[in-house]
Amino acid sequence: MLTKLKSLQKHSGFMRYFKNTSWLLGEKILRMVVGLFVGIWVARYLGPEQFGLFSYAQSFVGLFAAIATLGLDGIVIRELVKDESRRDELIGTAFWLKLMGAFAVLLILAIAVNFTSNDHATNIIVFIVAGATVFQAFNVVDFYFQSKVLSKYIVYANVISLFFSSVVKIALILNEAPLVAFAWVVLFDSFVLALGYIYFYIRNRHCERSEAIQQTTVIASKAKQSILSLTFNKSIAVGLLKDSWPLILSGIVVSIYMKIDQVMIMQMLDTNAVGQYAAAVRISEAWYFIPMVVASSLFPAIINAKKQSEELYYTRLQRLYDLMVWMAIAIALPMTFLSDWIVNLLYGGQYHEAGSVLMIHIWAGVFVFLGVASGKWFVSENLQILAFWRTFSGMAMNVILNFILIPKYGVNGAAVATLISYSVAGFLFDYFNAKTRKVFFMKLDTINLRRLL
Structure with missing residues (x-):
């Protein structure tokens, strides 16, 4: 070494x-x-x-x-x-x-x-x-x-x-x-x-x-x-x-x-609601640079593995997905239980609604981490048009759910809409196309604890 x-x-x-x-x-x-x-x-x-x-x-x-x-x-x-x-x-x-x-x-x-x-x-x-x-x-x-x-x-x-x-x-x-x-x-x-x-x-x-x-x-x-x-x-x-x-x-x-x-x-809603939501999102999205740095650093090695064998290529890709998911979960879990305390510590009591938003929105990071990693795979496989359509599907889902959930549940509804739309774009979309279905099951396999152990 x-x-x-x-x-x-x-x-x-x-x-x-x-x-x-x-x-x-x-x-x-x-x-x-x-x-x-x-x-x-x-x-x-x-x-x-x-x-x-x-x-x-x-x-x-x-x-x-x-x-x-x-x-x-x-x-x-x-x-x-x-x-x-x-x-x-x-x-x-x-x-x-x-x-x-x-x-x-x-x-x-x-x-x-x-x-x-x-x-x-x-x-x-x-x-x-x-x-x-x-x-x-x-x-x-x-x-x-x-x-x-x-x-x-x-x-x-x-x-x-x-x-x-x-x-x-x-x-x-x-x-x-x-x-x-x-x-x-x-x-x-x-x-x-x-x-x-x-x-x-x-x-x-x-x-x-x-x-x-x-x-x-x-x-x-x-x-x-x-x-x-x-x-x-x-x-x-x-x-x-x-x-x-x-x-x-x-x-x-x-x-x-x-x-x-x-x-x-x-x-x-109103400007106060935007402020509550934006405060939570600022904390939640602060972590999003991590998958970009990790994927950019590790993906060249994954591409090189493809020159040796398809098996090694997808083995390394699976490891990248595993790493991404468990890093995101390691961030989301403590933030979930400490969200109110963190918001109160950083922003003060005036942002009392931001804690519940953060508790929901932080889990969107799991699908953001996966989406960034799989985005590199889409480019590697020359599937940019599918990458566009998966982003479009997430955007459309986000707009539709915001229309439905914000009037009923306020800023928490917007956080739920974000979580669901990110899960569609970063995870579920891959199931509906034969070219990406293999990647869907690889992502699903990241939560298989028995395989990891």
Whole structure:
């Protein structure tokens, strides 16, 4: 084992990807800890009603945010890896497409708010939050660094943004700022992050040019390049959109799936109910980074096993499912019994309804963990279209159940709707297709204690 570890340390390719993954993992953990701490402080300060209104505004914008991304992320990274010589045109074209997508979101929101019961103050907060999508166009720089396996620069930018965001939020709390100030912080976060992306992109490009000059001893006569020199190429834009339209559709479905519950609670109940629900969900979903990190780390070994034999491939996949389920149960069990105490400790007595929501919602994590792991399998088996339909089925189930359960059971009904819809998408859907039925029984087998013993 020690010999193998030493050989891996000497393997430049492995260490490059290991360091890149470590940077991303470290940033996610830091963001979770700091974000949860500051987020809870903000929730305590605002109280259920104002926090509910703030959460509703973010969820309402989130319903349409996928339009701004245009599903370009993975497509652009793929093209950058294939042909780096087209870098400036690819990044420039993606930037302008995303910027157009952001303004499309603002236009759609201007129409959509007319079909809600929002008052003028609520709509102002919605549009301030939505303004952040404009600056998110600058995350095309992230594509460049991902293609170069240099995610540390993106981590730098994110940590800087997180620091300033946290300081500003704490200052607002200490100075007893109004709710609208916290909406402006969302916009400020995106602006600072965009500045960070621009800085590290220009800095890295300058270093690349310096290295090229040292290696070739030739001084280029080109004008100094910057983020502003990135150009739009119509043919590249058409090609990117042809490849990304299924991902745009998937992104919209996922956005509705993840955000619709708080929007429906607002329309059917009130802001206080949204605040109670959002407080519980913040704790429940804080764990969702774990399956993403574990699946990303272990799935390459599962893919390699397929080259050796199908039996080894599915044996390792079964172990991944086992690990996912029992990690989720290990989180859900104590949270179930301690939910009221945890909510009271973190949020105070004003969020008295959040404990029962957390007790139900935390069990959705079992199916989220399974869904993330099986999602990798869908990609491995080239079954992306089925992956879309399973997400769509979960979204449809969530909307239908929210309509039925929220009027009868309030925020607890929304939590039950989430739990059932996640179980449909992450587990039951696989039974109804011959190509995925084997995976359904593998997931079912994870709770076979006799097999594990």
